[in-house]
Amino acid sequence: MVIAQVRPKQWRSRALKTSLLLAIACSAQYHTAMLKLRLPWRTSTIQSADKPHDEYGQPMPEQPQLQKLTSRSHTVWYLTVMVILIIAVGGAVLLTRQQHNDSGIHKIKHIVIIMQENRSFDSYFGTFPGADGIPMKDGVPTVCVPDPATKNCDRPYLDNNDKNSGGPHGATNATADIDGGKMDGFIGQAEDSFANCVPDDPNCAGGTGIDVMGYHNATSIPNYWAYAKDFVLDDHMFESNASWSLPEHLYLVSEWSAKCSQSGNPSSCVNELQSPGNPPDQNKAAASLINKCRQGIGTKLCQAALAKDGITTAMAQQLHALISQNCNLESSYNAADDSYSGLSFTVCENAIGTAGISAKLKRQLTVAANSLQPPDYAWTDLTYLLHQQHVPWGYYVMNGTEPDCENDSVVSCASVPQGARTPGIWNPLPYFDTVKQDGQLGNIQSLNNFYAAAKAGNLPAVSWITPAGLVSEHPPALVTTGQNYVTGLINTIMKSPNWGSTAIFLNWDDWGGFYDHVVPPQVDENGYGLRIPSIVISPYTKSGYIDHQTLSQDAYTKFIEDDFLGGQRLNPKTDGRPDPRLDVRESEPQLGNLVNDFDFNQVPRESLILPNGVIY
Numbered sequence: 001m002v003i004a005q006v007r008p009k010q011w012r013s014r015a016l017k018t019s020l021l022l023a024i025a026c027s028a029q030y031h032t033a034m035l036k037l038r039l040p041w042r043t044s045t046i047q048s049a050d051k052p053h054d055e056y057g058q059p060m061p062e063q064p065q066l067q068k069l070t071s072r073s074h075t076v077w078y079l080t081v082m083v084i085l086i087i088a089v090g091g092a093v094l095l096t097r098q099q100h101n102d103s104g105i106h107k108i109k110h111i112v113i114i115m116q117e118n119r120s121f122d123s124y125f126g127t128f129p130g131a132d133g134i135p136m137k138d139g140v141p142t143v144c145v146p147d148p149a150t151k152n153c154d155r156p157y158l159d160n161n162d163k164n165s166g167g168p169h170g171a172t173n174a175t176a177d178i179d180g181g182k183m184d185g186f187i188g189q190a191e192d193s194f195a196n197c198v199p200d201d202p203n204c205a206g207g208t209g210i211d212v213m214g215y216h217n218a219t220s221i222p223n224y225w226a227y228a229k230d231f232v233l234d235d236h237m238f239e240s241n242a243s244w245s246l247p248e249h250l251y252l253v254s255e256w257s258a259k260c261s262q263s264g265n266p267s268s269c270v271n272e273l274q275s276p277g278n279p280p281d282q283n284k285a286a287a288s289l290i291n292k293c294r295q296g297i298g299t300k301l302c303q304a305a306l307a308k309d310g311i312t313t314a315m316a317q318q319l320h321a322l323i324s325q326n327c328n329l330e331s332s333y334n335a336a337d338d339s340y341s342g343l344s345f346t347v348c349e350n351a352i353g354t355a356g357i358s359a360k361l362k363r364q365l366t367v368a369a370n371s372l373q374p375p376d377y378a379w380t381d382l383t384y385l386l387h388q389q390h391v392p393w394g395y396y397v398m399n400g401t402e403p404d405c406e407n408d409s410v411v412s413c414a415s416v417p418q419g420a421r422t423p424g425i426w427n428p429l430p431y432f433d434t435v436k437q438d439g440q441l442g443n444i445q446s447l448n449n450f451y452a453a454a455k456a457g458n459l460p461a462v463s464w465i466t467p468a469g470l471v472s473e474h475p476p477a478l479v480t481t482g483q484n485y486v487t488g489l490i491n492t493i494m495k496s497p498n499w500g501s502t503a504i505f506l507n508w509d510d511w512g513g514f515y516d517h518v519v520p521p522q523v524d525e526n527g528y529g530l531r532i533p534s535i536v537i538s539p540y541t542k543s544g545y546i547d548h549q550t551l552s553q554d555a556y557t558k559f560i561e562d563d564f565l566g567g568q569r570l571n572p573k574t575d576g577r578p579d580p581r582l583d584v585r586e587s588e589p590q591l592g593n594l595v596n597d598f599d600f601n602q603v604p605r606e607s608l609i610l611p612n613g614v615i616y
Contacts (some may be wrong), residue, residue: 057485075100080427082394104600105337106562107540110459114489115252116467116482117474118166118512121235121531126156126215128228129562130546134215134517145213148188158212166475167212167513168193172275174242174529177511181519186212190513213515220479223487223610227506230608232536232545232597238520239510239529239584240553241272248509248529248553250276252464253395253429254381255557255570256581257526260341263376265435266572266579273526277375279424279431292568293323310366313358319365326351327369368380374423377432380570380578382462382557383433383443389437390566391435396450398616399428402467424467434577450489452613457497461564465489471616475512487613490537494607504537504596508560521550521590524582528552537599541602558586559594 020498051554126134134156135142144153167173167190177187177590191211220223240251247257262268291304297316306316327348348369352362386393395553401611423430429444430436447466453459493502511530520528535553561568585591 009292014280025389037042049405061404064165070316076445091303098558105240105559105595105598106564107600108325108538108598109499110461110498110503111556111563112459112462112463112465112493112502112504113252114465114486114504114506115249116486116506116508117472117475117477118169118510118514119508119509119533120514120516121237121518121533122156122516123512123514124221124224124508124533125228125235126235127217128225128233130237131233132518132548133235138291139240141319145184145187145515147190147191154213156213156215158217159211160216161211161214162220162480163261163481164214164475164514165190165194165209167210169244169510169513171243174511175512175531177513178242178520181251183515183519186513186515189196202538204406212513215515216479223483223612224533226608227490227537228249228608231538231543232541232547234534234547234549234551234594234597235531235535236436236592237507237532237534237551237553237555239527239532241273241527242520242529243510243526245509246428247273247276247277247526249426249428250377251585252509252553252556253383254432255378255554255585256379256579258379258579258581264377264378266379266433266577269379269579269581271526271580271582277377277431281373281426293319309361311361316362317427318355318357322351322355375431377428379574380572380577381429381432381434381442382560382570383429383432383575384438385561385565385568385570385575386462387434387438387440387566389568391462392454392517393429393440393462393464394445394450394460395464395466396445396447397428397466398447398468398471398588400470440455445509447616451492454492454496454498459493459496459502462560473508484612487610488615489613491609491613492615494609499607500539502538503540503598504533505559506537507534507553507556508532521553523585523588523590526582536594538598540600540602541605542597542599543605545597547594547597549596550590551592552585552592554585554588554591555594558591561586562595581584 057598077142102134111508122134125131141155141157144155146152147154167186173185173189174191177183179185187210191208194210222262239248240255241247241257243257250257256269257272258269259275259277260266260269292305293299293316296302297319298308302316309318349366352365352369355362357365381589384395386603427444430441435441435443444462450459450463450465467482467485470476471485473479490504490506493499493504496502509532511532516531522528534552535546557570562569569584570581571584571587573583
């Protein structure tokens, strides 16, 4: 059944006409009542001298005469009519606003941002028909990148291997890959990185060697290409910042990457593109003396560590008391007061400094404690504005391991656990002061909760979804595993009662060291970064449309703000929490508008349920 839609201007006109007709009817009823009302106690007899006479000169019979209504009666009637008028007009205005809220962008009630890892646009859609892909002539690439090792110039090539290697993708690597606009540093950066890898490390080469010039097509990523063909592909979507995963995820939720010197003070934050205060290194935590002895000095782990450092039993007892009382290293979530508890570096450092232990041991403990100190993100994030305007949100984290390394100048690292209650590279919101102060840490949830909310039709207005390493597509994770996971997510959303009012923004956080031929625009010292794939999926998106606007992941925040916040921006001059961020990214003149990807007047489109979707 298709329900006819009335356009906002037409609807407003009809609403006002209805109000006027109702007002006229009320006015007519008022005057009719004035004429028809007969109240005996309000009648009087006209004096004979003033009585009218008939044609024979005889006085006419007396008739009850309607006297003027008293002031009180008139007031009652007047107020009654005015109340009816107010209700009529107010109802029209209310309905007009409701109609406005259900028109245009406001037809989207649920925004879901699915972010995968480490792919450039050319590596996934470089040969997609109609897109700004790899420059070719007669099917042969016309561009090449110098290989410092072989002295050759290597062209992009079809690589449908399921396991890729990629390359380093930190700030210095982005600068080298772009190379002043030449876009020719990719192979050299990968070779430099792999020279320091352990050959047998499965997290290093991914089994395929240097493959940054390789690209996929519909053969290896059929579902991604199907979404692009049926919905909207953004072929000029750039990473918000020219760096790695943590700064990008900070931009995703706050439009800035910074480092703060004072907890709770946004003015103490300074711009930081590469190292914005990393989460505690859990691998160092596991190897530290503090961690080994936290469970007690009698444990085998602690005894071995103490013996290695020549620490006596008496000293060990003192260390255990110091660690257990002052150096709580676990980041634990307390549901009762919606808070995280963790290491207070100042308390721990002071306790170590005053302890009666050797200077060498003090240094050892201080270094360990320092590496485990959690960051404090004091600047303003998007959830602060959402909370102010009572817009529900959820940040969904898949349990597993972090998809990326804390040092993105390398391509391999030991796995770090990840979960909804584990703040980290892909889950930075627990470190934001605003999230803690607003009591919204509970909004950071397990991915299982997203599946349940979608099936029940209870999706929040804004959802961010974070994968685990296994399904992230971050090399060496398999491409097919990530595609099947994403397909499962999208299938779940499309089967949800919320599908009819949902927009899905599918994207990849950074280029992952893979080749791309388009020079990124420069909006400030942090970016833009290199091009990444982006697909927009909704019942209201245009069909088979390629959007050539200049976009960055800042456009997702802009869309959220325009849809749910009345266009309010993360602007330190207006949001009540001034911080020294470089600019208001959502207001950059170069940034396009994702509204262009939609046709809100079209009949909502059917879902596209694709095969091989996996629910995790």
